[in-house]
Amino acid sequence: MHRLETLPEAIAERLKMPVEFSLRRVINATGVILHTNLGRAPLSRQALDHLVEVALGYSNLEFDLETGERGSRDVHVESLLLSVLGEAANLAGFAGAHRAIVVNNCAAATYLVLHSLAKGKEVLVSRGELVEIGGGFRIPEILSASGAILTEVGTTNRTRLSDYEEALTLNTGLILRVHQSNFSMEGFVESPRLAELVALGKRANVPVFIDQGTGQLGSFFSSAGAAGGFTLAHCIAHGCDLVTVSGDKLLGGPQCGILAGKKDLVERIRKNPLFRTFRVDKLVYAALEATLAAYFSRQTEQIPILRMLDTPPEQIKQRCERVVEGINSRFSAIVVATESVIGGGTAPNAKLPSYAASLRCPGTDAPALLSALRRLDPPIIGRIQDEQVLLDLRTVEPEADSYLIAAINGIPSTTGEAAS
Numbered sequence: 001m002h003r004l005e006t007l008p009e010a011i012a013e014r015l016k017m018p019v020e021f022s023l024r025r026v027i028n029a030t031g032v033i034l035h036t037n038l039g040r041a042p043l044s045r046q047a048l049d050h051l052v053e054v055a056l057g058y059s060n061l062e063f064d065l066e067t068g069e070r071g072s073r074d075v076h077v078e079s080l081l082l083s084v085l086g087e088a089a090n091l092a093g094f095a096g097a098h099r100a101i102v103v104n105n106c107a108a109a110t111y112l113v114l115h116s117l118a119k120g121k122e123v124l125v126s127r128g129e130l131v132e133i134g135g136g137f138r139i140p141e142i143l144s145a146s147g148a149i150l151t152e153v154g155t156t157n158r159t160r161l162s163d164y165e166e167a168l169t170l171n172t173g174l175i176l177r178v179h180q181s182n183f184s185m186e187g188f189v190e191s192p193r194l195a196e197l198v199a200l201g202k203r204a205n206v207p208v209f210i211d212q213g214t215g216q217l218g219s220f221f222s223s224a225g226a227a228g229g230f231t232l233a234h235c236i237a238h239g240c241d242l243v244t245v246s247g248d249k250l251l252g253g254p255q256c257g258i259l260a261g262k263k264d265l266v267e268r269i270r271k272n273p274l275f276r277t278f279r280v281d282k283l284v285y286a287a288l289e290a291t292l293a294a295y296f297s298r299q300t301e302q303i304p305i306l307r308m309l310d311t312p313p314e315q316i317k318q319r320c321e322r323v324v325e326g327i328n329s330r331f332s333a334i335v336v337a338t339e340s341v342i343g344g345g346t347a348p349n350a351k352l353p354s355y356a357a358s359l360r361c362p363g364t365d366a367p368a369l370l371s372a373l374r375r376l377d378p379p380i381i382g383r384i385q386d387e388q389v390l391l392d393l394r395t396v397e398p399e400a401d402s403y404l405i406a407a408i409n410g411i412p413s414t415t416g417e418a419a420s
């Protein structure tokens, strides 16, 4: 209704627009919740409202409203972040002994830690964790670019505490653990428990730094079997010295990298002149603050990806049934059982039972139908399985269901002929 009322204005606005936007909204019906190509985590309404309010005018980004003097941009999310982390890890007094800063992404946060604390020093990494995260982020390369010296320990499948112990020298700067977030190893595998690694770091007086990556705070959606025990809460509860995570993966916030850790270490990192080159703007602080507020006030259902993860398959099935009923007989549409994935290189083995609307169009093959869906406005992105186009509604906001029906029915019937 609301959209209809504002339609004349929307059309007038569109006509005034000199160009078609390149970056556009799309409907993600792939069932991949954190789809890196589709912008990873969608933001919550609350995050967007806060962002709009902050960005539409001026803000106190670096202005202390108490004193009327110059302030620091770090303050806007730091205490909220530390409270949320301390609470997730069930650690009273966590906020007092720790600090947190925000940069552009997790890759930048990791680079900044290495450059600030381990330039010219050795960094111990298990051979099983010398990973490529995707998009050109490879642990050995980021280490060497930062000026740190990689010391490989253990083997690909098995690394023991003694391997770390024997590799320690007077020039060891950090012990780095990298979350194997986008792959898993099975079989004859072993690595020391985090508690053992942290204890070793303490004995040797070498900070233990974890690139946790996924930003999965706790095990609040253990039903999905995501990311096992390697949560942010787990890292913090075990007393790691530094941890970096991505803001737009399982945390469900804007693209950014969050770095949290022991006060003195984070302060050294914060003083690195490179921090200035990686810092984020007011839009990110606004969106992140509102996202963290949802965790703080236990209203995580505000966060779209957490809603998607939690949606019961039955509910998705019912929506698929309604969509299928609405699609006209030019198509053959049925409801099929499928599996959604978490994606974003976070939990490679986690599969969530789901349902999809399966589409076929006589005279049109599946790739042609898939591309006709992509040409809609907004485009609908599906996937092909067994020569059908599947639209998994887990990753579609329910408000978009009626658009799906209308848009599919409106696909020109010449699609088939044009494509054949």
Ligand SMILES: *Cc1c(COP(=O)(O)O)cnc(C)c1O
Binding pocket: 105, 106, 107, 108, 133, 137, 178, 179, 180, 181, 182, 211, 212, 213, 214, 245, 246, 247, 249, 256, 257, 344, 345, 346
């Ligand atoms: C995703 C990921 C990164 C990179 O995060 P970006 O925010 O995309 O830079 C780094 N490390 C791990 C373990 C990751 O999972």
